[in-house]
Amino acid sequence: MSEFARDQEVLRLAGLGKAYNPGTPLEQQVLHDIELRLSRGELTALIGPSGSGKSTLLNVIGLLDSPTAGELYLLGQPTRDLDDGARTRLRNESIGFVFQFHHLIPAFSVLDNVLMPLMIRHGKPRAEDVALARELLEAVGLAEFAQKKANQISGGQQQRVAIARALVTRPALLLADEPTGNLDTKTAETVFELFRRFNREFGCAVLVVTHDPRLAASCARTVQLVDGRIVSDRTSA
Amino acid sequence: MRLIDAQWIEWKIALRFLADNRLQSLLIIVGIAVGAAVIVFITALVTGLQANVIQRTLGTQAHIRVLPPDEVNRVPAPADGAVALNLENPRAQRLRTIVNWQDVRDLLDARGELRAVSPLISGPAIARRGVARASVNLLGIDPERYQRIIPIAPDLIAGRFHIEAGHAVIGKELAEDLGLGVGDKLRLDAGGGREVVVDVSGIFELEVRELDARYVYLDLKQAQALLDLPGGVTVIETAVDEIFQAEAIAERLARLTGLKAESWMATNGQLLNALRSQTMTTQMIRLFVGLSVAFGIASVLAVSVVQRTREIGILRAMGSPRGQILRVFLLQGGLLGLAGSGLGGLVGWSLVQVFNTFGPGLFFIPVDPALIPTAMAVATVTGVLAAAMPARRAARYDPAVAIRYV
Numbered sequence: 232m233s234e235f236a237r238d239q240e241v242l243r244l245a246g247l248g249k250a251y252n253p254g255t256p257l258e259q260q261v262l263h264d265i266e267l268r269l270s271r272g273e274l275t276a277l278i279g280p281s282g283s284g285k286s287t288l289l290n291v292i293g294l295l296d297s298p299t300a301g302e303l304y305l306l307g308q309p310t311r312d313l314d315d316g317a318r319t320r321l322r323n324e325s326i327g328f329v330f331q332f333h334h335l336i337p338a339f340s341v342l343d344n345v346l347m348p349l350m351i352r353h354g355k356p357r358a359e360d361v362a363l364a365r366e367l368l369e370a371v372g373l374a375e376f377a378q379k380k381a382n383q384i385s386g387g388q389q390q391r392v393a394i395a396r397a398l399v400t401r402p403a404l405l406l407a408d409e410p411t412g413n414l415d416t417k418t419a420e421t422v423f424e425l426f427r428r429f430n431r432e433f434g435c436a437v438l439v440v441t442h443d444p445r446l447a448a449s450c451a452r453t454v455q456l457v458d459g460r461i462v463s464d465r466t467s468a
Numbered sequence: 469m470r471l472i473d474a475q476w477i478e479w480k481i482a483l484r485f486l487a488d489n490r491l492q493s494l495l496i497i498v499g500i501a502v503g504a505a506v507i508v509f510i511t512a513l514v515t516g517l518q519a520n521v522i523q524r525t526l527g528t529q530a531h532i533r534v535l536p537p538d539e540v541n542r543v544p545a546p547a548d549g550a551v552a553l554n555l556e557n558p559r560a561q562r563l564r565t566i567v568n569w570q571d572v573r574d575l576l577d578a579r580g581e582l583r584a585v586s587p588l589i590s591g592p593a594i595a596r597r598g599v600a601r602a603s604v605n606l607l608g609i610d611p612e613r614y615q616r617i618i619p620i621a622p623d624l625i626a627g628r629f630h631i632e633a634g635h636a637v638i639g640k641e642l643a644e645d646l647g648l649g650v651g652d653k654l655r656l657d658a659g660g661g662r663e664v665v666v667d668v669s670g671i672f673e674l675e676v677r678e679l680d681a682r683y684v685y686l687d688l689k690q691a692q693a694l695l696d697l698p699g700g701v702t703v704i705e706t707a708v709d710e711i712f713q714a715e716a717i718a719e720r721l722a723r724l725t726g727l728k729a730e731s732w733m734a735t736n737g738q739l740l741n742a743l744r745s746q747t748m749t750t751q752m753i754r755l756f757v758g759l760s761v762a763f764g765i766a767s768v769l770a771v772s773v774v775q776r777t778r779e780i781g782i783l784r785a786m787g788s789p790r791g792q793i794l795r796v797f798l799l800q801g802g803l804l805g806l807a808g809s810g811l812g813g814l815v816g817w818s819l820v821q822v823f824n825t826f827g828p829g830l831f832f833i834p835v836d837p838a839l840i841p842t843a844m845a846v847a848t849v850t851g852v853l854a855a856a857m858p859a860r861r862a863a864r865y866d867p868a869v870a871i872r873y874v
């Protein structure tokens with residue numbers, strides 16, 4: 232990870248817009264003309280009222296959804312003209328996701344869930360893959376749960392497993408959509424601490440959507456979205 | 469195993485999904501097994517039955533009979549410009565020999581497609597013992613050649629299959645009608661004052677009433693003398709290896725020899741028709757059972773795809789390509805087909821064994837060793853095909869939508 236300069240650009244949005252159901256009577260413009268740049272090592276909170284388009288923005292950034300205007304550069308590469316296969320590969324290699332509702336795959340063990348992005352990429356996990364996964368589970372404090380089924384652990388534990396999974400590919404960009412949304416304050420703080428720590432240790436850019444002003448305040452940078460427009464972008468010294 | 473290595477994660481996910489939906493998987497496997505068992509059992513039963521019927525039919529019949537051509541009236545061609553109206557009576561077909569039958573026999577002997585060739589003379593006579601009379605069919609044979617076409621010796625119930633001048637082998641019905649036993653004398657009268665008295669050397673039972681009541685086997689020379697055709701034969705019987713080629717071979721032989729050649733297929737048209745429609749019925753049953761199995765697999769997977777919408781979304785979000793999702797569900801279809809048909813094949817095979825051991829015992833059903841592997845291969849392919857629609861649907865899910873799905 233050290234080969235990346237601290238201020239290296241991970242993500243840049245240029246005039247990005249998103250409309251749902253474009254060209255139909257149900258058309259709804261959700262994001263307007265978004266300009267945003269995220270660098271390596273930045274920990275950014277994305278805040279805004281409900282319905283302001285935070286999840287939509289995160290899905291577009293995560294290449295799960297396509298913008299209807301503007302361009303999205305991931306690691307300097309324009310993404311608008313990529314086909315589904317290339318976008319899928321980029322997702323696997325460069326982006327880690329943490330969703331609000333943990334979203335582990337219940338049929339698999341905790342360890343397999345963490346390994347899943349690597350197994351998707353190259354099949355049977357190698358020894359170093361397993362070592363890294365165990366290391367990450369250790370880091371989120373769940374080493375002894377490795378062989379448990381994913382649905383046999385608590386919500387907070389599942390969310391920590393999801394973070395380990397998001398990091399197992401050493402992504403350049405970690406996206407989290409209200410990862411602490413349905414966790415109690417204390418657990419939420421623990422989970423958030425993990426973001427801060429991996430941001431520091433791995434140097435990946437982290438973009439976290441949160442409703443919690445206290446957690447948002449603990450991030451170096453805060454971007455506020457209202458009605459699909461960025462209304463403020465503050466970096467605390 | 470290289471296939472498994474290359475698609476390792478597809479196998480892992482497919483197997484895990486199937487194991488995770490244990491009840492669903494189990495129910496559909498049982499469903500497939502029932503279908504496969506029915507197909508295996510019915511196929512074995514019908515194949516066995518047909519083989520048995522054909523074997524019984526051909527056990528007392530030559531595959532191809534080569535005969536002299538029918539005698540026809542020779543009508544003189546009318547003079548130019550004239551119209552001739554002829555009233556024709558078909559000619560009575562007298563007993564005739566095959567011209568140069570030794571040459572024909574040698575010609576047939578040399579043909580690889582014929583397993584056996586047996587010239588014989590056959591004609592009517594009256595059998596008498598004391599005051600009892602019966603009309604019979606004399607068959608003058610070369611016993612060694614004839615036995616290769618219709619083995620009589622195993623069906624003897626008394627005496628020996630001993631054919632030479634002064635001896636005859638007769639059927640059980642005739643023996644009973646005339647009160648004959650082995651060693652008794654029998655008078656044969658072929659008309660025109662030609663008569664002989666022979667010893668009964670053996671009695672056979674072919675379980676075909678007509679034959680058991682009428683066939684009298686004699687030495688070729690003696691029969692020729694009795695039927696007033698010295699040195700002649702009236703028919704050359706042959707057997708082939710490929711019994712269903714008999715008609716085609718008969719046509720070739722007719723062209724080759726200029727004689728009439730009748731195959732068993734031509735003389736048993738009814739039977740063949742019955743067998744054909746039976747085969748068609750079996751095929752229909754197989755087709756429809758196969759279809760219902762396919763729809764069963766498709767519907768179970770369609771439900772599973774909906775149930776797993778969110779997991780598919782997660783996999784896609786983590787960078788699983790569409791093709792991977794597609795293969796996960798195709799594999800599940802194939803695995804269900806394989807497991808179900810394996811179980812069903814076993815059940816079907818057991819049913820056949822039960823039938824063979826405890827059934828009516830009319831005939832034995834052999835199980836073709838290729839039957840169950842074939843059924844499993846077909847079921848696996850069917851499973852993959854049945855999975856195609858749900859799998860494509862899964863692969864097309866929009867990950868952004870699928871993840872929100874609850």
Ligand SMILES: Nc1ncnc2c1ncn2[C@@H]1O[C@H](COP(=O)(O)OP(=O)(O)OP(=O)(O)O)[C@@H](O)[C@H]1O
Pocket residue numbers: 251252259261279280281282283284285286287288
């Ligand atoms: N799939 C969709 N189709 C149509 N409209 C949608 C879709 N998803 C979101 N929207 C609309 O887009 C707007 C933004 O939704 P979004 O989920 O991005 O908001 P949000 O900021 O994440 O809200 P919250 O804080 O409640 O999660 C909303 O008005 C919503 O109704």
Ligand SMILES: [Mg+2]
Pocket residue numbers: 285286287408
């Ligand atoms: Mg949201």
